[in-house]
Amino acid sequence: MTTVAAYAAPSAKAPLERTTIQRREVREFDVLIDIKFAGICHSDIHQAREGWGEAIFPMVPGHEIAGVVSEVGPGVTRFAVGDRVGVGCLVDSCRECDNCKAGLEQYCTGGSVGTYNAVGKDGEPTYGGYAEKIVVDENFVVRIPDGLALDVAAPLLCAGITTYSPLKHWNAGPGKKVAVLGMGGLGHMGVKIAHALGAEVTVLSQSLRKKDDGLRLGADHYYATSDPETFKELAGTFDLILSTVSAPLDLDAYLALLRTDGAFVNVGAPEEPVALNLFSVIGGRKTLAGSGIGGIQETQEMLDFCAEHGFGAEIELISASEINEAYERVLASDVRYRFVIDTATI
Numbered sequence: 001m002t003t004v005a006a007y008a009a010p011s012a013k014a015p016l017e018r019t020t021i022q023r024r025e026v027r028e029f030d031v032l033i034d035i036k037f038a039g040i041c042h043s044d045i046h047q048a049r050e051g052w053g054e055a056i057f058p059m060v061p062g063h064e065i066a067g068v069v070s071e072v073g074p075g076v077t078r079f080a081v082g083d084r085v086g087v088g089c090l091v092d093s094c095r096e097c098d099n100c101k102a103g104l105e106q107y108c109t110g111g112s113v114g115t116y117n118a119v120g121k122d123g124e125p126t127y128g129g130y131a132e133k134i135v136v137d138e139n140f141v142v143r144i145p146d147g148l149a150l151d152v153a154a155p156l157l158c159a160g161i162t163t164y165s166p167l168k169h170w171n172a173g174p175g176k177k178v179a180v181l182g183m184g185g186l187g188h189m190g191v192k193i194a195h196a197l198g199a200e201v202t203v204l205s206q207s208l209r210k211k212d213d214g215l216r217l218g219a220d221h222y223y224a225t226s227d228p229e230t231f232k233e234l235a236g237t238f239d240l241i242l243s244t245v246s247a248p249l250d251l252d253a254y255l256a257l258l259r260t261d262g263a264f265v266n267v268g269a270p271e272e273p274v275a276l277n278l279f280s281v282i283g284g285r286k287t288l289a290g291s292g293i294g295g296i297q298e299t300q301e302m303l304d305f306c307a308e309h310g311f312g313a314e315i316e317l318i319s320a321s322e323i324n325e326a327y328e329r330v331l332a333s334d335v336r337y338r339f340v341i342d343t344a345t346i
């Protein structure tokens with residue numbers, strides 16, 4: 001075991017504080033990564049505060065990890081010391097179910113292992129990226145292309161793949177009208193990726209406060225959802241609405257913005273169940289769907305896509321001592337657009 005410095009929540013109600021954790025010794029197929037940067041995802045806060053149910057403490061959050069390989073196990077074939085790599089939301093899966101075989105490890109039915117707040121196959125709790133180092137099986141490590149700086153690449157490991165996967169699956173591209181609902185950490189990546197895929201992109205945000213940013217990042221149109229006129233003007237418009245918000249929504253109102261055969265896809269989720277009138281999907285043969293992160297191979301594809309198009313996330317780099325303040329600012333939607341921890345400050 002190796003002792004490494006980390007930031008952890010000791011319990012659900014407590015602020016995160018500096019501590020030390022044990023990382024396992026490097027096994028045959030393991031990669032030891034010196035973490036350079038870790039993004040702060042809204043789901044880190046949900047989990048650290050038990051908003052999504054009972055959690056494991058102490059908790060070291062962080063599933064947007066970018067770093068450099070510093071050691072490899074004897075069986076490792078895909079990575080070498082010095083490689084620039086990333087780790088996202090998963091560090092293991094059953095590797096045998098239909099979904100795993102199809103590269104959909106995120107929907108593993110045999111038991112996938114989250115990067116933190118989970119228990120590994122060895123029975124030990126997993127600890128995430130707010131730490132100096134992490135040990136991960138090479139099959140759950142991806143390569144960060146040279147053209148991408150590690151700090152702006154880190155948020156791609158969750159925010160990037162969470163938006164890329166549904167945009168690809170629902171065929172966002174030339175001739176398609178795509179709306180991105182919410183202009184936060186996920187939403188701003190949705191805008192960049194949908195634009196790079198060639199779609200006509202509209203941002204639907206609570207206010208017009210971030211309009212300049214939205215247009216700069218690739219949106220063609222920008223509307224405020226607080227304005228009732230928006231729903232009249234855009235009725236029947238979109239092929240795809242990607243909802244990145246985790247606040248409760250009037251789903252019927254949003255489904256009315258889809259054209260026939262359009263899809264409303266959720267990648268954010270409120271903590272409480274939602275209600276809707278099913279006639280909202282019956283008329284127009286509409287789809288209400290969800291999507292969760294993406295598989296490992298697709299995550300690599302997304303990183304290569306972003307590097308090819310020359311963009312990472314828009315970030316605010318912070319030191320580890322600012323994590324608790326950053327959490328409050330994320331909850332207040334006061335971040336443009338992802339906090340990234342410089343892990344050298346832990």
Ligand SMILES: [Zn+2]
Pocket residue numbers: 041042043044063158159
């Ligand atoms: Zn996340």
Ligand SMILES: [Zn+2]
Pocket residue numbers: 093094095096097098099100101105107108109110111
């Ligand atoms: Zn599986």
